[in-house]
Amino acid sequence: MKVYRNRVLELYDNNVTNKAKIARIIDKEFDLELNPDAIRMQVSKIINNRAIDNECESVGIDPDKVKHYWYKGKHYSINVSGKDEFDPETFISDLTEEVSKWSPNYKKINRKRTKDPHCLVFDPADIHIGKLCSSFETGEEYNSQIAVQRVKEGLDGILSKSESWNIDKIIFIAGNDVLHTDNPRRQTTSMTPQDTDGMWYENFVTAKRLLIDIIETLMSVADVEVVYNPSNHDYMSGFMLLQCIEAWFNKCKNVTFDNDMSHRKYTVYGKNLIGSTHMDGAKSQDLPMLMAHEASEHWNVCRHRYIYGHHIHHKTSKDVFSVCIETLRSPSGSDSWHHRKGYQHAPQAVEAFIHSPEHGQVARLTHLF
Numbered sequence: 001m002k003v004y005r006n007r008v009l010e011l012y013d014n015n016v017t018n019k020a021k022i023a024r025i026i027d028k029e030f031d032l033e034l035n036p037d038a039i040r041m042q043v044s045k046i047i048n049n050r051a052i053d054n055e056c057e058s059v060g061i062d063p064d065k066v067k068h069y070w071y072k073g074k075h076y077s078i079n080v081s082g083k084d085e086f087d088p089e090t091f092i093s094d095l096t097e098e099v100s101k102w103s104p105n106y107k108k109i110n111r112k113r114t115k116d117p118h119c120l121v122f123d124p125a126d127i128h129i130g131k132l133c134s135s136f137e138t139g140e141e142y143n144s145q146i147a148v149q150r151v152k153e154g155l156d157g158i159l160s161k162s163e164s165w166n167i168d169k170i171i172f173i174a175g176n177d178v179l180h181t182d183n184p185r186r187q188t189t190s191m192t193p194q195d196t197d198g199m200w201y202e203n204f205v206t207a208k209r210l211l212i213d214i215i216e217t218l219m220s221v222a223d224v225e226v227v228y229n230p231s232n233h234d235y236m237s238g239f240m241l242l243q244c245i246e247a248w249f250n251k252c253k254n255v256t257f258d259n260d261m262s263h264r265k266y267t268v269y270g271k272n273l274i275g276s277t278h279m280d281g282a283k284s285q286d287l288p289m290l291m292a293h294e295a296s297e298h299w300n301v302c303r304h305r306y307i308y309g310h311h312i313h314h315k316t317s318k319d320v321f322s323v324c325i326e327t328l329r330s331p332s333g334s335d336s337w338h339h340r341k342g343y344q345h346a347p348q349a350v351e352a353f354i355h356s357p358e359h360g361q362v363a364r365l366t367h368l369f
Contacts, residue, residue, distance in 0.1 A: 004030050005053070008046045019043050038100070051075075106252035109219065117168035118362070119269040121353040122158060122218065123276070124151050125173075125310040126330035128233065129210070130180035130203035132195040133333040138344065142333030143197035148210050150331040150369055154350025155214060157367030159221065165354050165363070167222045171267060172215065173276045174226055174242060176310040178207050179234035189235040195335045204237060211245050219254045227258045227265045229310065231278040264307075266295040270357020273302035279309035279327065288323040304360030308353075314346035324361070331369060 004026050011022050023039040026032065032039060046053075055075060056062070133142035180203070182189040186196045198206075218224045228242045239261060246257040258265055264277045264287070275291050282290060287307050292299050299305075305323040313330040328351045334344035347368055354363035 004032075005046050008043055009050060012047055019047065100247045100250045103248050103250040103252075106249070106254070108253040109223075111168075111223070114166045114168040116166050117357065118165040119169045119171060119272070119355040119357070120158075120162050120165075120167045120222070121171045121173065121274065121308065121355060122155070122214075123173040123308055123310075123328055123352060124154060124214075124331065124350045125328035126177045126313055126332055127151055127207075127210075128177055128180040128330070128332040129207045130194075130196050130198060130200070131332055131335060132197040133335045134195075137336055138334050138339040140333045140344075142335070144203055144206050147332065148206060150348075151210060151350060152213070153369075154331060154367040155217060158350060158352040158365050159217070161365045161367075162352070162354060169269060170218045170222045170224045171269070171274065172218055172224055172226045173229060173308060174211060174245075175229040175231055175238050176278050177231045177233040177238070178211070178241065179203055179237050182234045182237050188233045190232065194233075195337075200237075204241060207241055208244055208248075211241070212248060215245070215249065215255055219252070223254045223256075225256050225258065225267060227267060227276055228260075229265060229276055229278045230261055230263060231310070232280040264290060264294060266291065266298065268298050268302060269355055271301070271303045272355045272357070272360055273298050273305045274355070275305075275307040275323075277307065277309055279311040284309070284325055285320060287325055288321040291323060304355075306353075306355075306361060313343070329366075 007029065008022055008026060011025060016022055016025070020040055023036065023043045026043065027036070027039050127147050128142075129144050129147045131142055131144075131147070133140055135141045181187055181194050181196055181200060183191075184200050185191075186194055186200075188194060197203075215224055215226065226242075226245070228239075231238055234241075239259075242257070242259050246259050249255045249257075258267070263281050264275060266273060266275045268274070273291070273295060275287070275295070277287070287309075288305075291305065291307065307323055307325045309325060309327040310330075312327050313332070315327065315329050317324065317326045319325075329347055329349040331348050331350050333348065338344050349366050349368045351367075352365040353361050354365065356362045
């Protein structure tokens with residue numbers, strides 16, 4: 001960041017006040033090869049901390065180390081102790097910057113125009129890597145190894161079933177409790193204790209490798225748009241995971257990401273408006289009007305409207321105010337709590353959908369376990 005700090009401030013002083021524009025200029029001039037969001041966050045940090053940085057540099061203090069101890073200056077009193085204060089934005093920026101350095105150089109796949117094209121929506125819902133189910137208690141086994149095995153088997157099954165359609169785009173809906181817990185204490189984001197398999201860092205690495213494998217497999221068929229849905233089991237770690245995956249594919253021209261923290265996402269394919277959400281927030285009956293408001297620029301031009309939901313681990317489908325709302329099955333088993341409550345009889349599966357640009361959803365694809 002030190003390398004381009006002066007250039008950022010020079011641009012800002014010369015009336016280039018749009019931080020996104022400054023980030024684009026810096027990226028081009030310094031060939032940073034970083035995630036655009038990471039560059040924008042660094043630019044914002046430089047501009048916002050300018051006065052403190054100047055004061056630090058005037059007395060020989062490294063601005064990047066300003067955290068907790070106090071320096072009493074003429075104009076500022078600066079906290080500069082050796083302990084690091086956790087800054088989520090800086091953490092994400094540093095993480096994605098570091099991963100981007102190691103991202104592979106994927107060769108761009110140039111594709112021919114497809115006759116009678118269709119979109120494949122691949123949606124492995126509620127994988128729960130790190131979840132532990134014991135057959136001694138619940139009648140079935142589930143752990144991280146089985147989770148990965150099922151998703152990969154489901155992916156192969158879905159791609160096999162989709163071979164009769166000409167696929168020119170794939171929407172991969174990710175997130176949705178891909179990880180079972182959100183901290184080292186084996187708890188969800190809201191600190192609900194869970195039965196877990198393995199350590200949190202082992203599960204994070206397992207999930208990272210699985211998502212990379214999925215995307216690499218999908219991009220061999222068609223260009224991929226990854227859409228991330230935040231969720232209740234892994235609200236923080238799931239976000240960090242998808243940031244890592246985006247950084248990994250930083251140099252890949254055949255994969256794009258929608259990785260922000262919006263609880264409802266929308267994408268367009270032909271005359272299809274395709275929404276997705278974890279469904280642990282807004283009520284099902286409110287989703288159509290939320291779609292009409294949040295995706296208003298697409299509502300009138302898209303005749304076919306869908307929302308794919310998750311969270312409840314079983315299949316539902318209903319039409320509400322011209323929107324088809326579907327919830328998806330999960331490949332995960334029933335743990336102790338679900339078994340005790342009796343929530344364990346829904347078929348376990350990985351699901352996907354085929355969309356025609358003109359006629360909407362034309363097929364549901366299911367791989368059962």
